[in-house]
Amino acid sequence: MNRYFKEAPKLKGERITLRNINPDIDNPSFYKMFLEPEMHLWTGNDIPSNELETYELLCKYRDLDGLISWSIIKNDTQEFIGTYWIAPYKLEKKRIITAEAQRIGKQYWRRGYTKEARKLIYNFAFFELDIEEINAVAWKNNINSCKSMESAGFHLYKSEKKLFEKHNKELIENHYILTKDNWNMMSM
Numbered sequence: 485m486n487r488y489f490k491e492a493p494k495l496k497g498e499r500i501t502l503r504n505i506n507p508d509i510d511n512p513s514f515y516k517m518f519l520e521p522e523m524h525l526w527t528g529n530d531i532p533s534n535e536l537e538t539y540e541l542l543c544k545y546r547d548l549d550g551l552i553s554w555s556i557i558k559n560d561t562q563e564f565i566g567t568y569w570i571a572p573y574k575l576e577k578k579r580i581i582t583a584e585a586q587r588i589g590k591q592y593w594r595r596g597y598t599k600e601a602r603k604l605i606y607n608f609a610f611f612e613l614d615i616e617e618i619n620a621v622a623w624k625n626n627i628n629s630c631k632s633m634e635s636a637g638f639h640l641y642k643s644e645k646k647l648f649e650k651h652n653k654e655l656i657e658n659h660y661i662l663t664k665d666n667w668n669m670m671s672m
Contacts, residue, residue, distance in 0.1 A: 492554045495604040500597060502554035502568065502604055507542040510555050513564040514538050517589040526626040528650060545569055556588065556601055565592050568601050572613055581609055581618040593628075602636050610664045617663045623648065624656035637670035638662045
C-alpha cells in the first residue's frame with residue numbers, strides 16, 4: 485500500500501472546493517450532518533451519540549494510511565457540506581482506486597455537488613495519480629447511489645449476495661468499475 489500524499493491536495497471547482505480535512509473546524513457541521521437518519525440507511529454506521537464519535541471519524545479519514553480524503557466546502561458560503569475519500573493502491577504495475585466514498589449533507593443531495601466533487605477527484609486520480617481504474621460498491625437497493633455511479637460512467641461488473649450486518653439480512657451488493665478510458669469519454 486502506498487501513501488500518495490501526506491495531506492489531500494486542494495481541488496477547486498466552480499461551486500465547491502475540496503480541502504484537507506480539519507476535524508477541529510469541520511466537526512460541528514459534520515456531527516450535525518450525521519444526525520440525519522437517512523445518511524446512515526445504506527452505510528455500516530449509525531447516528532452518532534456525541535460529537536466525539538464524529539471527531540474521531542474525521543481524524544480517521546484524515547490520518548488513515550492509504551486514504552486521500554477531503555472536506556467539501558461550498559464556495560459561496562465557505563460552509564462544510566461533506567467529505568470524500570479515495571483509496572489508491574498499486575497492484576503490481578497497475579494503479580487502481582480500490583474504494584471511494586462520499587458523505588454529503590442531505591440538503592445537498594441531487595443538486596450537482598456530488599457530481600462536481602467526483603469530477604475534481606476523478607480528474608485528479610486519473611491525470612495526477614495516473615490511476616487506471618476506480619472501483620466502487622453500492623447496495624442494489626440503494627438506487628440513488630447506483631444511478632449516480634452509472635451516470636459518472638461506472639459499469640456494473642459483478643453483483644453478489646452479501647450479508648448487510650446492520651440489518652442482519654442478505655442483500656445484493658453491486659460492484660462497479662470506472663476506467664480512465666471511460667472517464668475520458670464521459671468528460672468530452
